[in-house]
Amino acid sequence: MTSSLLPTAAVLDDDTWLPLDDFCRACGVDAHFVELLVREELLAPARREPVPAFCAAEIGRVRRMFRLQRDFEASLPAVALMLDLLEEIERLRAAMRRAGLPET
């Protein structure tokens, strides 16, 4: 086991924009998948010129969409629906959490 002390960790803030390559790496997916999501309007770039860039806040969504279509052999329309449902569940859980109610 090796141990190393790291001087800094860069937080990927919600308003951080990542160019396509960096965004793909941060999501753990290839550019083809990101382009597919954009074409299907499941993901919107923060800017298109000179090179597409994406908001770091979208990383979680993209990783989730990739996992859902891979693990459930789901089509992108199905993935879009699953995502909406999961996000609704999270909103409800957050409301319960704020109110001090048990989440499960």
Place this chain on the structure above:
Amino acid sequence: MKFRDYYAVLGVQRDASPEEIKRAWRKLARKYHPDISKEPNAEQRMKEINEAFEVLSDPEKRAAYDRLGSGHRAGEEFTPPPDWAFAGGADEAAQFEDLGDLLDALFGRGAAARTAGFGADFAARGRDEHATIEIDLEDSFRGATREITLRVPVLGPRGAVRLAERTLAVRIPRGIRPGQRIRLAGQGQAGAAGAGDLYLEVRFKPHRLYRVDGRDLYLTVPVAPWEAALGAQVRIPTPDGPVDVHVPPNSGSGRKLRLKGRGLPGNPPGDLYAILEIALPEARTERHKELYRTMAREMPFDPRRHLSA
């Protein structure tokens, strides 16, 4: 090399049909999918399940796996048979510590659509690594250093792949929120042309007192009926230490008192919301019961007025 029993991972017999294997994988996906499963290591578990399915669902890989593993049990050491076809000869097999990596090298995991971004080509930049880290609320409030242990393939001296355990100390930035990601450059998997990055998703352990929503904190504050009715100064805990809060007179249950800037640090900092909950003192003694009866007599109060037609 350790032998991993893919049939056991999927929970199927060795003679399972492709249909049975697929069904087993689907069932496990529903159970362990990281987006649904509550377990903290669901993503790791799902990786193992996917790896097992990738091998057993492909007839060629399955056949190779069956030949390789006959007579071995999970966790046992084994050496591949000498007639195993290797570009570099039988010695190279010993360099792969993981059965999965061995099969990857033989069949090229890049061919399967299962793992995105994976190339068996380590001449390039190493692969990025994704993991989650669970921290305490206090770690975000003050900033902290936390240790995590990763199990990652690393580049060995002869250019082969080894699995190694790596512990690193991670500096947790002050004010980080659940769901945010930290990028640690160069801490991903090693490649000949440099290492990839490590992406950590931050999660908070449930806190004894506070609930977290973005940068805001929520705290339930019980108050006595007279405190709620007459108003009061109450002392409540905050991550920075106790604070006196004014409860306005005639505060109902569920009333939210906002303590500006006392949530997670940031620009702007979050708020702490104290949610009042009126606690009822029990009427145990005759004296207490008399006090309640006096209130009933002298305070006209119909809480169910709105229920009648």
